[in-house]
Amino acid sequence: MTMEIEPNLLADVGRRLRALRADQDLTLEQLARLTGISAPALSLIETGKRDARLTTLAKIAAALRVPIRTLLEDPADAASTGGDVPAEGYDLGDYL
Amino acid sequence: MTMEIEPNLLADVGRRLRALRADQDLTLEQLARLTGISAPALSLIETGKRDARLTTLAKIAAALRVPIRTLLEDPADAASTGGDVPAEGYDLGDYL
């Protein structure tokens, strides 16, 4: 279960981005000036229609003054922060 | 201090990626098959020479069985997980 790449990853990140921007009462135009990313590009990212590059997300996060990881984490499962490694006894079967 | 986009963001992510892959004793070839991303592309990402897209990082994280955020967080400042928003009384000055 859940082996796809989370099809709404982009939409989720976009939603968080938009919420963050709204929190600071910024328009796309203003964020565009802060980031150097055009407003249309920001719109596409926020609406989950564009697969942004890592440095692009980093610029936006920097302008919004939040760590990049904030854009990716579900506030819900953010509780499990502290233990990450998958137990190491993980076998890939006949995949390899 | 540190207002740039963190010039070694890609190198840092690459290092974490490589460490994660080493932990599971995977070769680039094997990870390539698991992710659908070519081994050369993985190599470029791990050496910080390529600015990967978000879904690309997501595929790799999924194959390595770690949350995507793991690739972006410095284990050092991972302690501060829990409070993110920058206090809201943040002013952008005459930037806008």
Added chain:
DNA sequence: AGCCATCTTATCTTTATCGGTAAAATGGCG
């Protein structure tokens, strides 16, 4: 030294991001 696995780098093609601009939706608000 020679072999072998692994990783790196290079080249090429396809595809997508991204900035710019301009034009359409959307949404208040008087």
Added chain:
DNA sequence: CGCCATTTTACCGATAAAGATAAGATGGCT
């Protein structure tokens, strides 16, 4: 209702990612 800000969408050109493949480089190991 018509304005106006904001956002969305569409097109363009330039740059870059990503797959494929092949050629080097690196390193271990007998």
